[in-house]
Amino acid sequence: MRKRIIHPVMSFFLLLTIAVMAGCETLEYRPEAVGKEGDVVVVTDSASWSGELGDAIRGNVAPYLGTLPAPERAFHLQRMTLTSNRIIETIQKQKNILVVAPLSDSTREAAFLRARLDAEAQEAIRNGSVSIIPRRDLWRSGQQVIYVFGQTEEAIIAELEERGEDIQYQFNDITRQRVELDMFEKGRQFDMEQALLDKHEFRVKVQHDYFSAIDTTNFVWLRRVIDQNSWRSLFVYYIDDFNPANLNPSWIHAARDRLTKTHIQGNLDGFVTIDYRRELNTENIDFLGRYGFETRGLWHMVERRDNGDLAEWGMGGPFVNYAFYDDDSRRLYMIDGMVFAPGYDKREFLRHMETIAHTFQNANQVMAEETHSNQKSAD
Secondary structure, eight states: OOOOOOOOGGGGGOOOOSSOTTTGGGOSOOOBOBSOTTEEEEEOOHHHHTSHHHHHHHHHHSOBOTTSSSOOBSSEEEEEOOOSHHHHHHHHTBSEEEEEEETTSOSHHHHHHHHTSOHHHHHHHHTTOOEEEEEESSSSBTOEEEEEEESSHHHHHHHHHHHHHHHHHHHHHHHHHHHHHHHTTTOBOHHHHHHHHHHHSEEOOOBTTOEEEEEOSSEEEEEEEEETTEEEEEEEEEEETOOGGGOSHHHHHHHHHHHHHHHOBOSTTOEEEEOTTSOOEEEEEEETTEEEEEEEEEEEEEEEOTTSOEEEEEEEEEEEEEEEEETTTTEEEEEEEEEEOTTSOOHHHHHHHHHHHTTOEEHHHHHHHHHHHHHHHHO
16 A cells, blocks of 8 residues: 555654644644745755765655656755755745754754654654654645654665655645645536546536547547647546456456557557557556546557557656546446656646546445535535
8 A cells, every 4th residue: 555654653752843834833824835845945954965865865766767758857856955044934834844964963944853852852852762753734734744753874875765755645645635725726627527527427527628529339539639749638437346356456457458449549540559669557546435546657559560569659657547447336447547748747737637636436425425415615
C-alpha cells in the first residue's frame, strides 16, 4: 500500500509550539498559499544542501521519475535559508515547505527547529529520536509544511531514506487538492457528469473543455484537444462481478493494451500500447479507500506489420492508470489518463489526469453526498 506519514511513537514527546513566528498560527483566517504547483521550498543551510543531506533530500523526496519521456523530478526543489525576517515571511507564504536541519548544528535553521520544541522533546531528539511532523494550513490556506527533526545529519538521512515516500505522499496529496480547485474553477460539465451517472452509475469531474469521444457499454473515453500536437485523454472501463483476486499487474497491463488497441487508434491502423522498453511501475495502493493498483509508464503509437513486428509511429507520452475493486458495486474499475504534449514537461500535465481520476464516485457516494448537501441546506 502507498505509505502515509504516521507519527512514530517518539513523536508523542514532540510538543510543537502553537505560537510560531509571532503568533501567525493562531489566526483563524489565512490567505491562500502562493507558488507554482510542483514546487517545494526546502529550508536548510547551504552546507547541508550541498552535502550528503541535500543528496538525501533530492533522492528521497524528489527523485527523478523514470516513467516520464525525459528526466523530471517528482518536485522542483527550491532551497531557501532563514537569513532575514523578510525571507521568513516569503517562506511562510509558499504552498509546500520542508524544513530540515540537524538540531546539533548552530545554523539559523537548527535554531528555528529547536524553538518549535520544548525541553523534553529536545532531550528525546538528543537521545536518538527522529521525527517527521506534517502541518496543514500552518501559515497559509492550502499549505503543507513538513518538519524533519533529528540530532545529526546521519540520523536524518537514515529517516529520509526510510520515509521519503511518506513525504512525497503528503506533498502529492495536498497538491492534488489544490489542482482540483484550479482545474474546475472555469467550470464543470455537470450534464456530462450526470450522463455518466445515469448510464454507468459512476462519475468523475469533467473540465469545461473535455468532450466524450467514445461511450459504449462499459468503456468511456474523454478527451481534451489543445491542438493537433497536444492533447490529454482519460478513459474509464469497468467489469461487473469481478473477482478481486484476479487483479494483479500482469492482468492490468494486458487489459490496458487490449482496451487501447480496440478503442484508441490512429489513422492507417495505428494503435496505442504500453512501451515495454521503458520503465513501467505498478504498485499496490489504497485508491480512495479501495484495494487497487497504480501503474505509471509510457505509451506509444504503433502499427502491426505483415511479419508481426510493431512499427513505431513516433507518437508517445506518459500515462497513469488506476485499477481498483469497488466493494460497493462489486465492480472492477480502470481509470487511465494519457498525455501527448511534445516539447513540454509532462509532470504537471499528468498530475491533471491523476487529479481527475481521484474525483471518482460511485452512484451510492453521489447519492450520499447529495443527501448530506440537502440536509445542510435545510438546516
